[in-house]
Amino acid sequence: MTPSPTPSPTTPRADALLRLEGISKTFGGVKALNNVSLELQAGRVYHLLGENGSGKSTLIKIIAGAQPPDAGQIIVRGQSYNQLGALEAIRAGIETVYQDLSLFPNLSVAENVALTTQLDLNGGQLARMLDWGKVKRIAIKALERVGLPTHAGFLAAPVETLPIAVRQLVAIARGIAARASLVIMDEPTAALTQREVENLLLIISSLREEGVSVLFVSHKLEEVFRIGGSVIVLRDGVKVLDGALSDYDETKISFVMTGKQLDQTTYRTGQPQSEVLLEVSNLARGTAFADVSFALHRGEVLGITGLLDSGRNELALALSGVHPATSGEVRLEGSAVQIRNPRDAISLGLGYVPEDRLTEGLFLTKPIRENTVVTVIDTLLKGIQLNFAAMTAKAVGFVKDLQIATPSVDLPVSSLSGGNQQRVMVARWLATKPKVLMLHGPTAGVDVGSKDALYKLVQRLAEGGMGVIIVSDDLPELLMNTDRILVMKKGRIAKEFTTADLEKDLLTQTLLSEDSSAQQ
């Protein structure tokens, strides 16, 4: 053990992998972290939980050396630092899968996975030859582990050409490519479907067996309890709980996180009306999906799920006009309609909240106000001028309704935490007062408290006569909110369930069955 250069008052426990002492961080008046101390042991899984904006990612960036703390000490294997450099953290065996992925869009998959292992190997020195053979071998090994293809074409593909779920897996592959002693994963499952999540859970348990510690962040408590281990809860930047997960259950943890009693087992309140609102017949698009027919009634909440290659994403994109269907028919309120582009969809009253808020929608550097009202900007004109007061009023209304945590709608969306950004996206589409609202992964990265709020909102909308379609991987979410669930497989609707008496295990089985051969 190396002697610590700045001896700390308390003697570090010999087996502590990492200790934080009194870490604080403030962003322009917002105390993101307030005097947080914690200790991680080797070979254990820790769940870092908390509401959106509670400081999880900030804490992670400080451990990973991506951001310096304002105060406090970071002690890695007995060596104490006021702040870690990114390279120091990596050399200390800390690998991080960032919430924003932090992949190089222009570099290949192989390089994104394995380049940093080479940097680490050379102690950060850049004046070194690159061993491409080694880079590829390391990349292939890690990609295999996360279940991605390993052929030359995929290795050489620039990351910017990949869909978001695949990028997430590439980021995870980078995290496990090096021999780390601590792997941090900041919401790695937010963009993954059931199959990849199952695989990730396997990876985490094998890391644990190899003696590697994992710091895991997720808003899906179900996953958290399946993995098990220790739990650390942050609330408004303060550590409010640190203990063994087995001492708690979902309701208790939610209470610690939010201060609210969230023990609802179902949210579905209303009943679908008899009138068919949207009818889809034999819809198809290329090789993505075919023969898709279903009806959505007024006031109904319909769930659609499926694995990554099931065609459910493409179906959602077709109904929203982003990638229109190539054949088939869509009828809205009884009359046939054409959806050739997103504008068609909007003017017909089909609202679509996309899955990937960062690349498909939000203007990160623009204020929350503009981001919220952009879809209805034409109704907010005063002559030829924008009615600023009306814009602000509308945006403030949504901020209240959806409980978006921000001091002002003047702030850019980038200042919000991930979950709050998601809510801005929902607000934007609610502003268009759609007849049918399609929510694609609506609570990916959204905390339990806000999920609660969002679900209640969905039910309110349905009771008001809106038809709601939720495309999601979060099975509990579908079970708690919908009337019916469609399971898609290989581009077709494989099964339809009535939600009321459906068991979750049956849904999971249906989702994963006959699927081992379909892996890429």
Place this chain on the structure above:
Amino acid sequence: MKALWGRVSARPEFITLGLIVLLVLGVSLLEPRFFSPQNLVATIRTTTRLGIFALGVLLVLAAGGIDVSFTAIGVFALYTTTTLTLMFFPTAPFALMLIVSMTLGALMGLLNGFMVWRFAVPSLIVTIGTQYLFTGFLKTFVGTKHIMDIPAAMDSSGTASLLQFSTADGVRVTLPLLFLVLVVTAVLTHLLLTRTLMGRAVFAVGGSSAIAGRLGFSVRTVQLFVFGTAGLIAGLGGMVHGSLNRLANPSDLVGTELDVIAAVVLGGARVSGGSGTVIGALLGVVLVVLINNSLILIGVPSTWQKVVIGGVILVASGVFSKRSGA
């Protein structure tokens, strides 16, 4: 068709090559003299001069920056080295002169790199500033007169031939030895960019310097290296330029930087950084040189050449931007 498009969009230099082929075919139909050895050698001479600079520009673009001071650095290094040689060591070997010129260039490049890193100012602004600074310094403190009477080693290297022959109508055609400087520099730059950790770090920083920093790359080292090397290459390019023209003119080059940057962009390097290849940059230079040459040959006024190059850039950037949207 789709597979072909996929291949082409992954390797934008194919588009550049395609444009070159189209241009050559088109012009040779209009003007058979296009295929003459004289024209070929003239093309190679100009390509040598612009190509060396283009390699430095490529490095900076790949790292997400832009450098408009390299012409000023080239002229500064050329003129100062020539002046110093004539003053102190008129019989100096050419290699020594190259070393002096490249060292001067590297120092000026490092100044660019330091300012870009230290003050986090966009490199365009920094290098516009240093372009004025270097040119002004040169003309104020070093000299303003043309030097026709260049050192002997420079003269002989500039005129030395790699290949020499007479055409059927008795014209002597010389392929300059200095063409090899371009070849060697290009090979080295290619190896640097593709085979070294530094090369990949350059693209990583060009992709996103924030992410690169967060993953442990030293953004400062990369920036100093990139601008320093671009300066070194500009010093080399300046000296080769002066030797080929047998003239050291303090008002030379500056003002032509956009031609070179345009050529590199035509070779597939994105102005937003993080992409580009040596082969692409060189093809881009050849394309620009060919457009200039052939337009002269078929009698298009020189003012129109700029219009054509501008048009080609617009079309090519349209094609290139499509590939990123795929």
